[in-house]
Amino acid sequence: MxxxxxxxxxxxxxxxxxxxxxxxxxxxxxxxxxxxxxxxxxxxxxxxxxxxxxxxxxxxxxxxxxxxxxxxxxxxxxxxxxxxxxxxxxxxxxxxxxxxxxxxxxxxxxxxxxxxxxxxxITEKNKTQKKVALREQQFRKTFDSASIGMAIVSLEGKFIRVNQSLRNMLGYTTDEFKTFNFKDITHKEDTTLGDKKFAKLLSNEISNFQIEKRYLHKNGSIIWASLNVSLVSNEDGTPLHLVAQINDITKRKESEKKVNTLLEITKDQNSRLLNFAHIVSHNLRSHSGNLEMLLDLMKHEEPEATDNSYFPLVDTAVNNLSETVENLNQVAILNTKLHEDLTPTNLYEAINKTKESLKAHILENDGSIINNVPKHLIIDTVPAYLDSILLNFISNSIKYKKPDVAPKINISTSFTDDNQYLILKIEDNGMGIDLNRHRKKLFGMYKTFHKHKDSRGLGLFITKNQVEAIGGKIEVESEVGIGTTFLLHLKHEIN
Amino acid sequence: MKSINTLYIIDDDPIFVFTTKKMFDKEEICKNILVFSNGEDAINHLTPLMDANNEEELPELILLDLNMPIMDGWQFLDEFVKHKTEKKIIIFIVSSSIDPNDIQKANEYQNVSNYIIKPITREKIKHIASEITALVN
CATH class of the missing domain: 3.30.450.20 (PAS domain)
Structure with a gap:
């Protein structure tokens, strides 16, 4: 036109x-x-x-x-x-x-x-204005009533606006806040804490950052806070101010400190225990060993001394001492060496080996051991521990047989539902254990040192520790007069 | 038959030394037994003999304890291996420690032929005797 x-x-x-x-x-x-x-x-x-x-x-x-x-x-x-x-x-x-x-x-x-x-x-203009007004209102309400502390802070660090939660947290009034730079109420060791991240925020490398720092309450106490800072820019990207969200984590910090202190104490006690285990392993052993050697020499060099009625008593006391020290050593070694490598081992053969070493004992008691374990089953274990575990269970079953009934021990396997563990079931027809009375004591340390006519000294305590050391666990079922069944959960090779 | 001319016992425990000497005497395995109560005394005595390659006076066998004051068994071994001798000197560690780490560490020394856990019994002495005879001959 x-x-x-x-x-x-x-x-x-x-x-x-x-x-x-x-x-x-x-x-x-x-x-x-x-x-x-x-x-x-x-x-x-x-x-x-x-x-x-x-x-x-x-x-x-x-x-x-x-x-x-x-x-x-x-x-x-x-x-x-x-x-x-x-x-x-x-x-x-x-x-x-x-x-x-x-x-x-x-x-x-x-x-x-x-x-x-x-x-x-002017509909469009009005709509936009209303939206802006609504947003402003939403932000203001969120800000004012938020349960965490919030502040709008200038790029220089001056407080522009603070909410009620922050006033409660740090104890200052709005007017007091407005006279502060945030560094004025920051613990002096933490004043430069967020500087690097703040520089990144200003250069737009990051959109917000989070740090943990300490503030100073008006009453002088220290407030631990988790601080989240984000940058507000105008439409052309010029930074305007900062929005800070401040969460009081003083309680969490205090409990963390308690946990750490406890951890330190535990570590310290643990190392003292290890040290004690070493003393037991070495010092007690050398003394009981010396006593044994002296008695041994005495028997051969001064045979007439053995006629003294005190001699056999001293001899027994020394032997008992040596055996106790030996048991203590077993426990000490077990607790100091928990991370031994597991070796694939044939379970069927391990059981037969144990049967062989207990042969005389089994024959003497007219016992029978039925090995129903599949011949090619491989489990991951420390072989010495497995031998000790099997020896202990089988000899226990014979030791605690019913009088006048030939001991019969049935050994079989199954798997847990999730196939994570192999269950080795050792079932006997012995005296049984009153689990209501003895369950707690069964695997207790006391048992280790409990004397029995043919005690091996290695009680269920050590066995339990050995089973746990190879990543397994023990369950027990028993009825007095019927027999006892031990269920060992062991790691196996999943094919 | 005395297959050992000279035996060193390096141990700070007088009762162990006393009983061990008695047992060796009884088995008539060695002619001379020298006792040192720590590694330093032993190495001070050995160094000139090794440097002079004095085969006559150097021991055939050393029984070495691990835990000793001043210079312990490991420190002794570290000093000992610095010297070269033409005479073969056999070292047995004799210790109360049943710590597998100690046994493992002992295996790492070529000069160490065996690790004996205390106490020493007459059976062990006999075993040592036959082992020495095999090693020497």
């Missing part, structure tokens, strides 16, 4: 279109109302639509908007007052819009003869 800047009507049309601003006028003598194209567009009516003044005002939303425009329009005519208002409109197509309506009177002889005005659709 050719555009002539000198044609004022053309210029006006152009401005109307470009700015989406419509014009209108109302002549009073006689009544006539005129709308420009844009004004008609905003009302969603065509060029042929015939407007009546009363109907024109009816486009305004019933209630506040219609009342207002009626008031301002009438005042304009009667008192010559111009107006500029933002109101809601419902178009001919039923669309709700925000419009800016400007009206001013044209006076002749101090009497209004017509009203002219501008009319603009």
């Amino acid at each position: 050719q555009f002539n800047v000198n044609d004022s009507q053309q210029v006006l049309d152009f401005i109307q279109k470009a700015a989406k601003i419509g014009t209108w006028q109302v002549l009073l003598e006689p009544y006539e109302i005129q709308w420009s194209d844009i004004t008609r567009e905003i009302h969603d009516v065509g060029k042929s639509y015939n407007i009546e003044l009363e109907k024109a005002l009816d486009f305004y939303k019933e209630g506040y908007s219609r009342d207002k425009i009626t008031y301002y329009f009438n005042r304009c005519i009667e008192q010559g007052e111009p107006y500029d208002v933002e109101l809601e409109l419902v178009s001919a197509k039923g669309r709700e819009k925000w419009v800016r309506a400007i009206g001013f009177p044209v006076l002749e002889n101090e009497k209004c003869v017509k009203v002219q005005g501008l009319f603009q659709d």
Whole structure:
């Protein structure tokens, strides 16, 4: 379209279109109302639509908007007052819009003869403003009522705004906060703690960071906090300020400290125990060994001394001492060496080996041992431990047989439901154990040193420790007069 | 038959030394027994003999304790291996320690032929005697 800047009507049309601003006028003598194209567009009516003044005002939303425009329009005519208002409109197509309506009177002889005005659709602008207002409100409410401490901090570190939780946490008032740089209320050892991360935040390498640091409460006490800082920038990326979220973790820090102290004590006690185990292993052993050697020599060099009635008592006492030391050594070694490598071992053969070494004992008691373990089953174990475990269980079954009943020991295997463990079942027909009375003592250390006619000194305590050392566990079922079944859960090779 | 001319016992425990000497005497395995109560005394005595390669006076067998004051068994071994001798000197560690780490460590020394756990019994002495005879001959 050719555009002539000198044609004022053309210029006006152009401005109307470009700015989406419509014009209108109302002549009073006689009544006539005129709308420009844009004004008609905003009302969603065509060029042929015939407007009546009363109907024109009816486009305004019933209630506040219609009342207002009626008031301002009438005042304009009667008192010559111009107006500029933002109101809601419902178009001919039923669309709700925000419009800016400007009206001013044209006076002749101090009497209004017509009203002219501008009319603009401001719906979009208004929506955006409202959204911003809503967000601002949401943020403010979240900020003010958050249960964690929050602060808006300038890039220089000055507090701009703080919430109630932070005031409660650190004990200062808002006015006091506003005089502080955050470093003023930071523990002096922690003032440079977040500096590197802060630099990264400012250069946009990271969007937020988290540190743990100490603040100083108004009353002088130290508050441990977990601090999360994020940067707020404007649309072109210029940093504006920081939002800090501060969580009081003093209680957690205190319990961490307690746990650490306990851990230190435990470590210390553990090392003293290891040291004690070493003393037992070495020092006690050398003394009991010397006693044994002296007695041994005495027997051969001074045979007449053995006639002394005290000699056999001393001899027995020395032997018992040596055996006790030996047992203590077993326990000490077991506890100091828990991480031995496991070796694949054939279980069937290990059981047969044990049977062989107990052969005389089994024959003497007319016992029978039925090895029902599959011949090619391989388990992961420390072979010496496995031998000791089997020896202990089988010899126990024979030792605690029912009087006058030949001991019969059935050994078989199965697997746990999840196939994680092999279960080795050692079932005997012996005296049985009253588990209600003895379950707790069964694997206790006392048993280790309990004397029995043919005690091997290696009680269930050591056996249990050995089983645990190879990653297994023991369960027991027993009934007095029926027999005892031990269930050993062992690691096996999963094929 | 005395298969050992000279035996050194390096041990700070007088009762162990007393009983061990008695047992060796009774088995008539060695002619001379020299006793040192720590590693330093022993190495001071041995060094000139080794440097002079004095085969006559150097021992055939050393019974070495591990835990001793001043210079312990390990420190003695570390000093001992620095010297070269033409005479073969057999070292047996004799200790109360049943710590597998000690036994493992002993295996790492070429000069150490055996690790005997205390107490020494007459059976062990006899065993040592036959082992020495095999090693010497």
